[in-house]
Amino acid sequence: MKTFFKVVTLAAAIVSVSMVNAAQVSSKVGVVFPNKIMKQSPQREKTIKKLENEFKGRYEDLQMLEKDITKIETTLKRDAELMSADKITTLKRKVEVKLSEYKLKRKAFEEDNRRRQGEEQQKALIQIREVINAEALKGGYDLILNGEQIVYSKPALDISDIIIKEISKK
Numbered sequence: 001m002k003t004f005f006k007v008v009t010l011a012a013a014i015v016s017v018s019m020v021n022a023a024q025v026s027s028k029v030g031v032v033f034p035n036k037i038m039k040q041s042p043q044r045e046k047t048i049k050k051l052e053n054e055f056k057g058r059y060e061d062l063q064m065l066e067k068d069i070t071k072i073e074t075t076l077k078r079d080a081e082l083m084s085a086d087k088i089t090t091l092k093r094k095v096e097v098k099l100s101e102y103k104l105k106r107k108a109f110e111e112d113n114r115r116r117q118g119e120e121q122q123k124a125l126i127q128i129r130e131v132i133n134a135e136a137l138k139g140g141y142d143l144i145l146n147g148e149q150i151v152y153s154k155p156a157l158d159i160s161d162i163i164i165k166e167i168s169k170k
Contacts, residue, residue, distance in 0.1 A: 028139070028140055028143075029141065029145065029157055030135075030136070030141045030143070030145070030158075030159040031145050031147040031150070031159065032144060032147060032158070032159055032160050033160045034128060034148065035148060036164075037128055037160050037163050037164055037167070038124060041128075041168075043124060043170075047120045050120070051113070051120065055109065065098060069098050072091055072094055072098070073095060076092065076095070127167065127170070128163065131163055131166045
């Protein structure tokens with residue numbers, strides 16, 4: 001058993017010495033900040049406009065439903081004393097139907113919008129990753145780290161602006 005521990009200790013020492021030697025070799029390291037890249041990327045504006053156009057009609061439908069509901073509720077408050085009980089009941093039911101329709105459409109709209117935003121963000125992240133990989137090869141980087149997940153790095157290591165510039169060309 002003691003021999004086993006000696007062998008394991010010796011193996012660990014050899015591995016750590018080789019790792020220290022490997023670390024002493026000059027490495028080129030870069031840091032990127034994906035959120036900064038996403039915010040400053042020109043594709044962001046294109047994506048926002050694309051999604052706005054895609055959901056414009058549904059958004060306008062929701063606004064129309066809101067106006068209809070508000071109009072009926074205003075009519076009920078203003079003219080309820082002059083209306084018959086049947087008319088009031090009919091209008092209240094109409095408001096309830098429109099409210100449930102509004103809630104259903106709004107929920108579907110929000111879910112679809114959230115899903116599409118996620119899809120577009122995923123596409124953007126894939127493109128960013130491809131540009132980072134290309135820049136790593138072109139620039140001779142040995143390691144590129146996500147700056148948002150490390151505690152500290154020298155500002156000189158930040159290559160986010162280079163990535164943004166490369167993405168702008170696409």
